Amino acid sequence: MAENWLRLSGAGAVEEGGLEEPSGLDDSLTSLQWLQEFSILNAKAPSLPPGGTDPHGYHQVPGSAAPGSPLAADPACLGQPHTPGKPTSSCTSRSAPAGLQAPPPDDVDYATNPHVKPPYSYATLICMAMQASKATKITLSAIYKWITDNFCYFRHADPTWQNSIRHNLSLNKCFIKVPREKDEPGKGGFWRIDPQYAERLLSGAFKKRRLPPVHIHPAFARQTPQEPETGTWVTPLAINPEAQQLLREFEEATGGETGWGAGEVRAGHKRKQPLPKRVAKAPRPSSTTLLSQEEQGELEPLKGDFDWEAIFDAGTLGGELGTLEALDLSPPLSPADRSSVDLTVHGHHIDCPATWGPSTEPATDGLDFDETFLATSFLQHPWDESHGSCLPPEPLFEAGDATLAVDLNEWASVGAFL
DNA sequence: ACGTGTTTAGATGACG
DNA sequence: CGTCATCTAAACACGT
Numbered sequence: 302m303a304e305n306w307l308r309l310s311g312a313g314a315v316e317e318g319g320l321e322e323p324s325g326l327d328d329s330l331t332s333l334q335w336l337q338e339f340s341i342l343n344a345k346a347p348s349l350p351p352g353g354t355d356p357h358g359y360h361q362v363p364g365s366a367a368p369g370s371p372l373a374a375d376p377a378c379l380g381q382p383h384t385p386g387k388p389t390s391s392c393t394s395r396s397a398p399a400g401l402q403a404p405p406p407d408d409v410d411y412a413t414n415p416h417v418k419p420p421y422s423y424a425t426l427i428c429m430a431m432q433a434s435k436a437t438k439i440t441l442s443a444i445y446k447w448i449t450d451n452f453c454y455f456r457h458a459d460p461t462w463q464n465s466i467r468h469n470l471s472l473n474k475c476f477i478k479v480p481r482e483k484d485e486p487g488k489g490g491f492w493r494i495d496p497q498y499a500e501r502l503l504s505g506a507f508k509k510r511r512l513p514p515v516h517i518h519p520a521f522a523r524q525t526p527q528e529p530e531t532g533t534w535v536t537p538l539a540i541n542p543e544a545q546q547l548l549r550e551f552e553e554a555t556g557g558e559t560g561w562g563a564g565e566v567r568a569g570h571k572r573k574q575p576l577p578k579r580v581a582k583a584p585r586p587s588s589t590t591l592l593s594q595e596e597q598g599e600l601e602p603l604k605g606d607f608d609w610e611a612i613f614d615a616g617t618l619g620g621e622l623g624t625l626e627a628l629d630l631s632p633p634l635s636p637a638d639r640s641s642v643d644l645t646v647h648g649h650h651i652d653c654p655a656t657w658g659p660s661t662e663p664a665t666d667g668l669d670f671d672e673t674f675l676a677t678s679f680l681q682h683p684w685d686e687s688h689g690s691c692l693p694p695e696p697l698f699e700a701g702d703a704t705l706a707v708d709l710n711e712w713a714s715v716g717a718f719l
Numbered sequence: 720a721c722g723t724g725t726t727t728a729g730a731t732g733a734c735g
Numbered sequence: 736c737g738t739c740a741t742c743t744a745a746a747c748a749c750g751t
Contacts, residue, residue, distance in 0.1 A: 422741065441723065465742060471725050478724080488751060489723045 415453040423462070423469040426452070427476065431494055438479045438491035441467065 409417045419426065430447035431439050439447075445463055449456045470476045470492055479491040 424741090461743065461745095464744070467722095467724060468726085468743085469741095470723095486751090488721090 411452045411454065412450075413453050415457045418454050419452045423465050424473050424475070427466060427469055427473075427492070428494060431492065436491075438493045440487070440491055441470065441489050444470075444492070 411417060411419045421429070426448050427444055429451070430444040433447050433451075434443060444466060448462075448466070455462055470478070475495050477493050477495040479493055481487060481490045
């Protein structure tokens with residue numbers, strides 16, 4: 302099985318990586334494809350067509366027009382508007398009785414399918430973006446970028462989701478704002494994950510989150526998620542149960558806006574006296590041009606560098622936050638330092654992001670990294686194909702750089718929480 | 720003006 | 736049914 306995943310996750314992202322990813326692992330580690338293909342609720346029998354992935358691990362529809370032609374399969378791209386994030390969409394995600402929800406598509410390619418709302422909470426998405434970021438901290442715009450790049454749904458969605466992202470960042474204790482240096486130009490600060498909460502997660506302090514429903518956009522619901530015969534977008538999905546389980550666990554661990562602690566704060570403070578609904582404002586156009594060079598860099602492919610495990614080091618797992626705390630309190634490492642922080646997990650070399658702290662131990666104990674790694678594998682840059690599909694607003698990365706792949710390690714570690 | 724960040728509030732669904 | 740988790744909406748302050 303594991304092999305499957307590995308294979309599944311494929312070599313993707315890493316290819317150009319140049320990073321130190323170890324061969325075997327890297328390949329398997331960065332496949333967002335995995336994510337894309339991941340169908341939470343129903344994983345049919347694993348049927349990832351062998352041809353499903355290109356040699357690089359990217360989604361590739363076998364013999365088809367490229368994953369890049371998702372337009373064909375993307376009504377949104379065809380002019381069929383859809384406003385995810387709007388009440389309607391929200392209905393799709395929450396209002397629809399579970400039992401009535403359209404069955405989750407077997408093969409949903411979130412990177413190219415604009416109709417299916419990713420089954421991840423915003424907090425999770427943020428985490429993903431953070432992990433995907435090569436840097437240890439990430440800007441809001443980079444988060445937006447990553448999300449839109451990796452989830453077609455949000456590219457077409459009403460920009461209000463960005464408000465939700467901000468809301469999550471502010472409210473969710475697990476996200477820490479890192480002020481921008483004085484000499485650092487740009488708006489806003491940076492965000493990172495608070496290891497403290499990670500630690501709590503590790504200790505199981507938080508409740509598990511309910512299983513995320515698969516959100517299907519109404520428009521899409523009417524149509525079948527199945528890809529057109531043209532086979533334009535990919536398919537396959539079907540990830541084996543274990544993989545799903547891992548992803549699910551990750552979700553649980555990452556929880557949602559309150560999941561990581563905010564809940565403690567918010568509990569009971571809601572529903573006060575009703576206020577007159579404010580007049581709805583016309584949503585502002587989202588700024589998709591959000592990234593500055595600096596930010597783009599942040600989102601650099603995750604290729605193998607970040608490892609939560611490292612962050613939440615073994616010791617942390619035990620409840621000690623040693624390194625984490627240090628991390629939290631200490632200034633970010635210089636790039637140089639950063640580069641010097643390396644980890645090796647299961648024989649695979651991993652870079653440890655600076656701000657995450659210099660964990661030096663291969664935190665493997667207690668966790669099944671192989672699995673977790675695999676679990677994270679789905680975070681691969683969707684876009685390869687993206688360029689065709691729902692297509693990203695604009696290429697922020699160069700072709701070679703386009704891989705917004707998330708390092709499996711990152712995800713792995715996330716999954717490891719649980 | 721716009722992006723960012725914070726905060727408040729309401730709604731909905733799942734769970735115990 | 737109460738609580739919790741999550742999402743959505745919006746007001747507002749502040750910085751660029």
